[in-house]
Amino acid sequence: MTQLRSEALTVSAVILAALMLAALVRAVLGPRFTDRIVAVNMINTMAVAVLVILSVRLREDFLVDVALVYALLSFLTVAVLSRMVTARQRRKQQEKKRGKRHNG
Amino acid sequence: MGDLCTALGLALLAFGVFVFFSAVLGLFRFRCALNRMHAAAVGDALGVFCVLLGLILLHGPTLPALKTLLILLFLWITSPVSSHLLAEMEVLTAPDIRAECKEERR
Numbered sequence: 001m002t003q004l005r006s007e008a009l010t011v012s013a014v015i016l017a018a019l020m021l022a023a024l025v026r027a028v029l030g031p032r033f034t035d036r037i038v039a040v041n042m043i044n045t046m047a048v049a050v051l052v053i054l055s056v057r058l059r060e061d062f063l064v065d066v067a068l069v070y071a072l073l074s075f076l077t078v079a080v081l082s083r084m085v086t087a088r089q090r091r092k093q094q095e096k097k098r099g100k101r102h103n104g
Numbered sequence: 105m106g107d108l109c110t111a112l113g114l115a116l117l118a119f120g121v122f123v124f125f126s127a128v129l130g131l132f133r134f135r136c137a138l139n140r141m142h143a144a145a146v147g148d149a150l151g152v153f154c155v156l157l158g159l160i161l162l163h164g165p166t167l168p169a170l171k172t173l174l175i176l177l178f179l180w181i182t183s184p185v186s187s188h189l190l191a192e193m194e195v196l197t198a199p200d201i202r203a204e205c206k207e208e209r210r
Contacts (some may be wrong), residue, residue: 001107005162008114012121019128026131034137034194041186042131042144045179046124049155052172053117056162064171071175075182082189089196 009057016050037081044074106164113161120154127151137194141187148183152176 020043027039048067055063123146130143156176163169195201 001110005110005114008117009162012117015121016124019124022128023131026128032137032194033197034190035140037190037193038137038141038144039131041190042127042147045148045152045183048175048179049120049124049152052156052159052175055168056159061166061168064168064175068171068175068178071178071182075178075186078186079189082186082193086189086193086196089193 006057009053013050013053013057016046016053020046020050033085037078041074041078044070044077048074109161109164113158116154116158116161120151120156120158123147123151123154137198138191141190141194145183145187148187149180152179 023039023042023046027036027043030036030039048071051063051067051070055061055067127143127147130146131140134140134143153176156172156179160169160172160176163172
């Protein structure tokens with residue numbers, strides 16, 4: 001049972017790493033900025049899963065703490081990037097509206 | 105008891121990896137960004153739930169299991185928030201959002 005357990009953990013970590021590579025390809029290909037951020041968010045979620053799997057496989061308890069901090073940072077990344085783009089877009093639209101009012 | 109927990113944890117882990125696989129497949133198969141967000145949200149909610157619950161069962165009743173539960177709670181709280189922010193950004197920046205997703209008329 002112990003043998004099966006460690007082998008299954010290794011195999012699932014390897015599969016998740018391959019899926020992360022596939023999502024990275026999507027992030028490079030993605031035609032729009034949103035596609036890229038969605039793919040990066042997916043990669044971060046899978047990285048958290050891989051970190052916790054490794055903490056069980058290698059019996060290293062500190063990797064769970066690393067995964068916790070990684071989850072915090074991944075949320076911060078997505079929130080900051082999308083807020084920045086949204087704010088810039090809003091400002092651009094307002095300037096366009098103001099310019100139209102001046103001209104018309 | 106220990107063997108049962110290990111078997112259940114491994115089964116949940118395998119199912120979670122399958123859910124992640126289907127999420128990445130959806131990331132490639134869907135056409136526009138909002139549809140892709142739906143596929144990614146499946147992995148964010150169900151995939152991470154199954155994987156982390158299986159790993160909690162594999163950890164056994166220890167402190168790391170509690171921390172894993174904390175990670176699960178945190179991901180479940182923040183995933184809808186980031187989805188909302190991403191959808192807001194997509195709707196604001198898309199050149200023609202009305203043509204991309206045809207709304208239902210009744």
